[in-house]
Amino acid sequence: MSEARYDPAAIEPRWQEIWARERTWEVSNEPDGRPKYYVLEMLPYPSGEPHMGHLKNYALGDAVAHFNRRIGRRVLHPMGYDAFGLPAENHAIKTGVHPRDSTASSIESFQRQFRRWGISIDWTREFGTHEPRYYRWTQWLFLKLYERGLAYRKEAAVKWCPNDQTVLANEQVTAEGTCERCGAVVEARQLEQWFFRITDYADRLLEDLATIEWPEHVKTMQRNWIGRSVGAEVVFRCEELGIDYPVFTTRPDTLFGATFFVMAPEHPDVLRLVEGTEREQAVRDYVNHAMTESNQERGDVEKAKTGVALGRTVTNPVNGEQIPMYVADYVLMEYGTGAIMAVPGHDERDFAFARAYDLPIRRVIEGGEELPYSGDGLLVDSHPDFDGMGNREALEAIVAWLDREGKGHASVNYRLRDWLVSRQRYWGCPIPIVHCPQCGMVPVPEEELPVELPDVTEYKPKGKSPLAAVEEWVNTTCPSCDGPARRETDTMDTFVDSSWYFLRYCDANNDEAAFDRKVLREWMPVDQYIGGVEHAILHLLYARFFTKAFADMELLDAQEPFQALFTQGMITRDGAKMSKSKGNVISPATYVERYGADTARCYILFMGPPDQDVDWSDEGVEGVHRFLARLWRLGLELGASAPAALAPESLAGDDLVVARKAHWVIEKVTGDMAGRFAFNTAIAAVMELVNECYRHRESAAPQTLRFATATAASLVFPFAPHVASEVYELVTGERVWEQPWPTPDPALLESDTFELVCQVNGKVRDRVTAPAGASREELEALALAAPNVRAHVDGHEIVKTIVVPEKLVNLVVR
C-alpha cells in the first residue's frame, strides 16, 4: 500500500471552506416538497471552552442531521447560545470584566470549535439569548403571559440562596436543600416575587407525556415532579374557635380511623390556637425549633416523630368525634393545606407519631397482619352504611356523602409549585414592568421593547438586583399616567430564555414578531431533541409549559415542543465525572488537534451506546483513527473513475463477496440510524466493510473495490464528514453530501447458499453449506449427513426435528 499518510489537518479545512463558502447547510423557510425534519441539540451555555460533552452532543445531532438530509428531508439544524446566567456574572464580580465581554469571548471559542468540528449548522439563524434582538421577544412573551394572568406577583415562602443573594425556583434547589449552582444551603424567606402559573398546566403536562417519544425515565421524573395525587378535601371544624380546617387526603376511606389532627409548624393558625393558654410556651418553643432546622434535617425519614399538643380539638366530620390537635414537623406547609387528619391504623407516619405520643390507633380496613396497614380491604368499624364495602368503593361513597353534607369534596393535589422566575441578579433579561405609585404595575408598551439591560459598575448583589442602583435607569415615567415611576429591577431566571429559543430558530430574523405562526407550522415540533439528562425536569418541563401556554394564545399550533428526545450519557475519565477539582478534564480541542475532528467525533460515537456513560480511552481513539486512515488509503490507492456502479449479475468470486458485504453494510447502517441511535454498531459495520476491502484488495476488481470504498465513505459521512467527502471524491469525483443515501440491492443481500447450523438437543454440532430455498426435508437430510451430527445421533432415537428454514436444524434425540 501507499506510503502516504492520512493527514486530517490538510483534509478537514478544505471541506469546511467549501461548506462555508457555499452555505451548504442553510435551509429556507419556504417549503420545497421535501418533508421537514427539525433536529436540535440543547443550546450550549457559553462559559470558557467547549468540553467533551459538547462534542458528543453535537456529533450526535450532526449525524442525525446528515442522515436525514441524505434520505431526502429538508433539515433544520440551527445553533445559538444560552448566554445569560450566573457563571458569567460571578466571574464579573471576581474580575470586574463585564459579563457581556466574557460571554462574547466564550461564544467566539464555541463558534470556532463548531466550525473546526465540521458541524453542519445553518448559521443564518444563530443568536445569543443575551442579545437585545432576542430578549426583546422574551420580554414580549413575558407580557403575553402577564396579560393572560400566567405571570403574576405574590408574596410567598421562597427559597433564597444566601451566597448568590437571589431567590431560586423549587427546581433549582437540590434534594439536599442546597443551591443547584453554588452548593450553599438554601434558606426560606417570605418575599414578594414573580411567578409563572405552570400549575395551571399540571394535568396537561402529565397527560401529554403519552403523546411524545421520550425515554421512560425522563417521563417518570416529570411525573414524579408534577406529583399528582387524587383524593378529597375534608373539612375539620374547631368548634371552640369556630374555624374550619380543610385537609387534603388521598384516603378518605380511612376517615373513620382518624384519631388526631396535625398542623405544620409554619401554619399561620398554630400560634393563634394556643395564644393565652398554658400550651403557648411549649408550642412557641417547638415552632421556633422547627424553623431553625434545615430542610435536610427535617426531611429525614429516619428521624423520630416529634410534636406538641395544642390543647384544642377538631370535629371529625364523618362521626362527630372530637380529636386532639397537634403541631408536628412531619407535616409540611407547602403541600396540601398544611394540616392533616391522622389515621395511625393505616398510615406509617401517623402510626409512628401515635406510638410516640400514646394516641389511639384504630383499624377501619381489614387486611394485613398488623397495623399500620395501607393496602386495600373491606371497611370495618366505620359506619353501617359503609362497613363491609371494599375500601375503594367506600372511598367514592364517602366523598359523595361529604359533598352532599357540604363537609368536603373530591380534590386533586400536586407537588408541582408555580415557577418562581424573578432573580435579584444583574446578568439576565429585565422584567418589562413599571411600578407606578398611581397605577400599580404597568407593562412596558410593546413598542418600547426591549427594556435594555443597562451597564453597571458593581455586579455584587446585595439582596437586591444590582439594577436597583442604576437610578437613571430605574426612574422612568409611567406608560399609563406619565407620572414618575420605577422600573422592576429583578431579572428573569435564565430558564425563561431557554424555554422558547427553539421557536425563535424557526424564524430567527423576524423583526416584527417573536415568530410567525405560519413559519412555526412548517418546522414545529422539533422532531429530534438531544441533550443531557440533567435537564429532565427544569428545562424540559418549562419548555413544554411555554409551548402549551403559547398554543393556548394561538401563537403557535404545536402542543409539545420536542416530539422525540434522546438523552446522551456522560463522558467520564478514569470512571469519574470530569472536573477541574479532580484534575481529570480532557479537552476536545487536544484530540481534534492531534487526530482531527473526524476521529474525535467518530470515536465518541463508537465508544458505546450514546445514551450510556462511557469512559474515554486514549487507546480507543487510536483505533478509530487507524480505521479512518485505512479508509483514506483505500481511496487514494483506488483513485477516481466513473461513478462506481456495479452490475450485480456479472459479479463472481471475490467481487461478489465484496459487493455482498457492501450491500449488507448499507442495510445494517441504515437500520441502525433510522430511528435508533445505534451509531456504535453502524460504525462497526463500516469497519467490517473496510476490512473486507483490504482482505480482497489483491483479488477483487478495482471497480468492485471502488464501489465498496465509495459505499463505506458514503455511510460513514454522517460521523466523519471530512474524510468521507475526501474519499468519496477520490473514488467517484463527486460530492458525497449531494448523493442520496445508498439503498441495498435485494439481489445482493441474498445468497445462493447459506450456512446451515446443525444442532443436536439444542447444541451446535456442525455447520454445513446449504442451498438457499431448500425444503425442510432437504435441510433435515443435510443435517443428518453432517459428520459431527452423525457422531451425536448414532445409537440414539430421533424423537423430534425442528427445522428453521434458511437457518438451522435441531434434532432432538433420546
Next chain:
RNA sequence: GCGGCGGUGGCGGAAUGGCAGACGCGGUCGCCUCAAAAGCGACUGUCCGAAAGGACGUGCGGGUUCGACUCCCGCCCGCCGCACCA
C-alpha cells in the same frame, strides 16, 4: 420505601427466542525493515486435549421452550430519579 435503568472475555462493547462475544482496544506470533516506527497478515472466553473434538460459560436460584444473554417468577448487586407529599 416508590419508580426507572443496568449486570456478557483482560477492557469498551455486539447479538428480531436460533452459531454468545460483531467491531474496537489490549495481547501473542509472523511479514516488511540494517533496525525501529508506521503498515500488512494470522491467532486471541475458560478448562481438558497433540489434534479431531469435548466440557463449561452472559450476577444468583427456579420456570417456560426442541432451543433462553433474550420471555416468566423469586433474589443479589450497581447507577439514576423521587421521597415524612398526607
